[in-house]
Amino acid sequence: FHTDPTLCAHLGIYKTKEAIIRRFFWTNMQEDITKFIKECIKCNQRKKDPHNMTVEPGKQFSIPNKPFExxxxxxxxxxxxxxxxxxxxxxxxxxxxxxxxxxxxxxxxxxxxxxxxxxxxxxxxxxxxxxxxxxxxxxxxxxxxxxxxxxxxxxxxxxxxxxxxxxxxxxxxxxxxxxxxxxxxxxxxxxxxxxxxxx
Incomplete structure (x- = not known):
């Protein structure tokens, strides 16, 4: 599921969990998903370490009230x-x-x-x-x-x-x-x- 390009495409824990929860449920689901993604070789090779990234402040925008505002x-x-x-x-x-x-x-x-x-x-x-x-x-x-x-x-x-x-x-x-x-x-x-x- 996590590795399927049509479903999750190696997305993070939260988005993968959201996609899986729509179709399945099992005991300890959160822990299983977290463990699987943390051990995913492709994810570990490709994703940048957030601790090594410099974050520049972006422009602050007001929160929109409706789609396509x-x-x-x-x-x-x-x-x-x-x-x-x-x-x-x-x-x-x-x-x-x-x-x-x-x-x-x-x-x-x-x-x-x-x-x-x-x-x-x-x-x-x-x-x-x-x-x-x-x-x-x-x-x-x-x-x-x-x-x-x-x-x-x-x-x-x-x-x-x-x-x-x-x-x-x-x-x-x-x-x-x-x-x-x-x-x-x-x-x-x-x-x-x-x-x-x-x-």
Whole structure:
């Protein structure tokens, strides 16, 4: 269960327990899950030691009141170019529900970003009230800022040289990277196939 890419994809104790509890129950379940994950070789090899990580303070945001009130959007990559010609992931995460949308993309042009943003988020869930991005040229372009104005989206680029001010997107990227490393082939050319399973 813990090692299955369609179910838990080597997630931590809490998320694995949440997934298992929906389907099974047994005595000492919590202890068994904790022990199994702590002894998982792949998890121990791949996951970073939290005691050795430096944490930079991120920007503090107010807690949203409803889904898609605030969305964090970013680009992960470049990654090794996949067999399907993708090298980046456009990520969008709702701050209220933590629901994430991940789209493999071949390049990070403004046109591609706008197309995926509209098709995968705006046309399905409606425009978010607020959109947090970094100051990448694709997000700061006239086309993108005009789109936000036309859709009534308050676009809030992070401060320059403060990568962690979009901490929610950065955490999502770390989770995706950790999960993907358990399943990709040795050439790393199939990561985009596993992306939907680990999102």
């Amino acid at each position: 605030r969305v964090h959007m970013d680009i992960m990559g470049p990654l090794p170019r996949s067999c399907r010609n993708n090298a980046y992931v456009l990520t969008m995460q709702d701050a209220f529900s933590k629901f994430a949308i991940t789209i493999p993309i071949p390049a990070i042009s403004t046109e591609i970003v706008i197309d995926k943003f509209l098709r995968h988020l705006v046309y399905i869930f409606g425009p978010p009230s607020r959109l947090i991005t970094d100051r990448g040229s694709n997000f700061m372009s006239h086309k993108f800022t005009d789109l936000c104005k036309n859709k009534g989206i308050q676009h809030e680029p992070t401060l320059p040289h403060q990568k962690n001010s979009n901490g929610q997107a950065e955490r999502l990227h770390r989770t995706l990277e950790e999960c993907l490393t358990h399943y990709v082939n040795k050439d790393l050319t199939d990561w985009d196939l596993f992306l939907p399973k680990v999102t």
